[in-house]
Amino acid sequence: MPAMLNFPLIAPMFSIPIRIYYEDTDAGGVVYYANYLKFFERCRTEWARSLGCDQASLLRDEGIVFVVRSVMLDYLAPGRLDDLLVASLALEKIGRARIDLLQSVSRNDTPLVTGRVSIVTVRTTGEGEAARMSATPIPDSLRQKLETCP
Amino acid sequence: MPAMLNFPLIAPMFSIPIRIYYEDTDAGGVVYYANYLKFFERCRTEWARSLGCDQASLLRDEGIVFVVRSVMLDYLAPGRLDDLLVASLALEKIGRARIDLLQSVSRNDTPLVTGRVSIVTVRTTGEGEAARMSATPIPDSLRQKLETCP
Amino acid sequence: MPAMLNFPLIAPMFSIPIRIYYEDTDAGGVVYYANYLKFFERCRTEWARSLGCDQASLLRDEGIVFVVRSVMLDYLAPGRLDDLLVASLALEKIGRARIDLLQSVSRNDTPLVTGRVSIVTVRTTGEGEAARMSATPIPDSLRQKLETCP
Amino acid sequence: MPAMLNFPLIAPMFSIPIRIYYEDTDAGGVVYYANYLKFFERCRTEWARSLGCDQASLLRDEGIVFVVRSVMLDYLAPGRLDDLLVASLALEKIGRARIDLLQSVSRNDTPLVTGRVSIVTVRTTGEGEAARMSATPIPDSLRQKLETCP
Numbered sequence: 001m002p003a004m005l006n007f008p009l010i011a012p013m014f015s016i017p018i019r020i021y022y023e024d025t026d027a028g029g030v031v032y033y034a035n036y037l038k039f040f041e042r043c044r045t046e047w048a049r050s051l052g053c054d055q056a057s058l059l060r061d062e063g064i065v066f067v068v069r070s071v072m073l074d075y076l077a078p079g080r081l082d083d084l085l086v087a088s089l090a091l092e093k094i095g096r097a098r099i100d101l102l103q104s105v106s107r108n109d110t111p112l113v114t115g116r117v118s119i120v121t122v123r124t125t126g127e128g129e130a131a132r133m134s135a136t137p138i139p140d141s142l143r144q145k146l147e148t149c150p
Numbered sequence: 151m152p153a154m155l156n157f158p159l160i161a162p163m164f165s166i167p168i169r170i171y172y173e174d175t176d177a178g179g180v181v182y183y184a185n186y187l188k189f190f191e192r193c194r195t196e197w198a199r200s201l202g203c204d205q206a207s208l209l210r211d212e213g214i215v216f217v218v219r220s221v222m223l224d225y226l227a228p229g230r231l232d233d234l235l236v237a238s239l240a241l242e243k244i245g246r247a248r249i250d251l252l253q254s255v256s257r258n259d260t261p262l263v264t265g266r267v268s269i270v271t272v273r274t275t276g277e278g279e280a281a282r283m284s285a286t287p288i289p290d291s292l293r294q295k296l297e298t299c300p
Numbered sequence: 301m302p303a304m305l306n307f308p309l310i311a312p313m314f315s316i317p318i319r320i321y322y323e324d325t326d327a328g329g330v331v332y333y334a335n336y337l338k339f340f341e342r343c344r345t346e347w348a349r350s351l352g353c354d355q356a357s358l359l360r361d362e363g364i365v366f367v368v369r370s371v372m373l374d375y376l377a378p379g380r381l382d383d384l385l386v387a388s389l390a391l392e393k394i395g396r397a398r399i400d401l402l403q404s405v406s407r408n409d410t411p412l413v414t415g416r417v418s419i420v421t422v423r424t425t426g427e428g429e430a431a432r433m434s435a436t437p438i439p440d441s442l443r444q445k446l447e448t449c450p
Numbered sequence: 451m452p453a454m455l456n457f458p459l460i461a462p463m464f465s466i467p468i469r470i471y472y473e474d475t476d477a478g479g480v481v482y483y484a485n486y487l488k489f490f491e492r493c494r495t496e497w498a499r500s501l502g503c504d505q506a507s508l509l510r511d512e513g514i515v516f517v518v519r520s521v522m523l524d525y526l527a528p529g530r531l532d533d534l535l536v537a538s539l540a541l542e543k544i545g546r547a548r549i550d551l552l553q554s555v556s557r558n559d560t561p562l563v564t565g566r567v568s569i570v571t572v573r574t575t576g577e578g579e580a581a582r583m584s585a586t587p588i589p590d591s592l593r594q595k596l597e598t599c600p
Contacts, residue, residue, distance in 0.1 A: 022345075028472065034187035067178075067225070073223075172495075173326070177322060180327075328517075369525055371522070
């Protein structure tokens with residue numbers, strides 16, 4: 001039996017609204033299951049931005065990208081067209097080159113999808129198709145911001 | 151630390167080719183992480199079709215849809231533009247109203263993404279926005295096909 | 301030579317912000333060309349909502365959906381990761397069962413993509429796979445709202 | 451009234467099959483309108499590949515990408531879940547740095563969507579966010595292949 005996520009519902013430390021459009025739904029009349037990973041990433045990006053961490057600058061200036069290493073998702077209830085949902089994120093753990101996050105998408109405080117996402121910081125060298133990626137420690141400037149998170 | 155998938159590399163029982171187009175990639179130059187769930191679903195759909203189980207008929211005739219209940223994914227290496235990948239699937243376990251699958255996307259036998267996906271069979275009653283879903287046993291006709299899988 | 305859109309830059313009557321995330325981009329480092337149609341639809345949906353026209357209610361209560369009949373798009377400059385763009389819309393013409401719109405996506409008042417979109421109102425009868433669609437006049441309640449647009 | 455495409459149904463010179471999965475559909479029960487541009491691009495990519503023109507190589511070796519300059523689309527009938535469609539392409543005109551294509555997606559020879567797409571060849575200089583694009587003549591090697599198309 002696959003492991004189910006039963007993490008305690010902690011107070012999320014960062015949230016953004018997610019409006020559901022036709023593009024997000026499928027012929028089953030509900031939000032297509034892969035799209036919650038898009039909502040999760042929008043939330044991570046806005047969270048990083050709120051910490052002063054702009055991913056485009058990080059890539060341009062330091063050659064560093066965040067790469068998702070693993071994902072666990074529980075689908076509890078379906079989202080639907082025109083829903084105004086909330087994507088939330090809480091920092092679970094910071095490692096040397098890795099950040100673990102608890103994420104969810106909810107409607108009126110009822111979680112529709114909960115998940116755990118592990119991110120690693122990766123340095124790209126070379127360019128185009130020849131680019132190579134290797135894990136690299138979280139830059140100190142970013143680590144300091146993360147460690148002062150509530 | 152999140153649970154990592156370390157299931158033994160068993161012989162996959164069903165595979166389809168997946169060509170990577172621009173639509174599948176992102177500005178990091180690799181396949182966007184949510185899109186592997188699309189490839190997983192294409193593989194499940196073709197597997198069901200190979201068993202004589204057409205999802206559109208199942209919905210129309212019996213009001214039954216397959217709903218993903220949980221997903222675990224490990225991202226091991228990136229896919230890239232123009233890659234010709236292989237999505238594979240192996241049946242792990244059949245329950246009363248639930249099917250557990252091991253899935254992967256590989257390039258030249260090197261797994262890029264591995265995952266475990268739990269599906270439940272759900273009956274929809276009502277229509278449109280008022281539709282309700284409740285778990286329902288796997289139809290006998292489908293169960294017999296599944297149990298004769300290699 | 302294909303027809304180019306050279307409509308005069310009229311004052312847009314409705315706009316929404318569009319933030320560009322990884323999901324919107326491709327391996328060329330720019331916004332994937334099909335995704336502008338998603339941004340166009342988000343803008344149409346929010347415009348309809350601002351007129352008190354909720355598409356989910358319209359479908360549920362009157363069995364009416366808006367269907368895109370034709371699209372013309374000019375791609376003038378690329379959008380990029382992290383861009384904060386603006387999607388705008390101006391009503392060009394209202395017919396019996398048809399609405400013509402001028403739409404654009406811009407960055408700092410520089411249009412990246414401009415387009416013309418024709419929508420028809422369609423009534424669905426039957427359900428599921430057996431559903432049929434036929435053009436139907438724009439409901440009076442919606443027409444009155446459209447005609448009072450600035 | 452927007453220009454409608456009424457190009458004569460010429461014998462398409464290149465076609466690929468397109469299977470419709472849940473990912474392609476929306477809550478209206480049909481293929482989401484933006485996704486036909488994905489099918490169009492898959493067809494262009496396979497057509498280019500059939501001419502010995504691999505886009506990844508073209509980008510890596512010559513710094514050249516194909517960029518869509520304009521699109522016209524007519525939506526004639528909806529595609530649905532599990533449909534096996536055909537995406538077709540005919541070369542309309544070759545210019546100095548531009549290729550005009552007629553494209554369609556059909557079911558059993560009935561066109562669902564027809565379109566005209568103009569592509570320009572563009573050279574990228576610089577890298578990452580600082581990349582610049584400028585129109586560049588179609589490479590001779592590619593032009594020769596195009597001109598021998600039936």
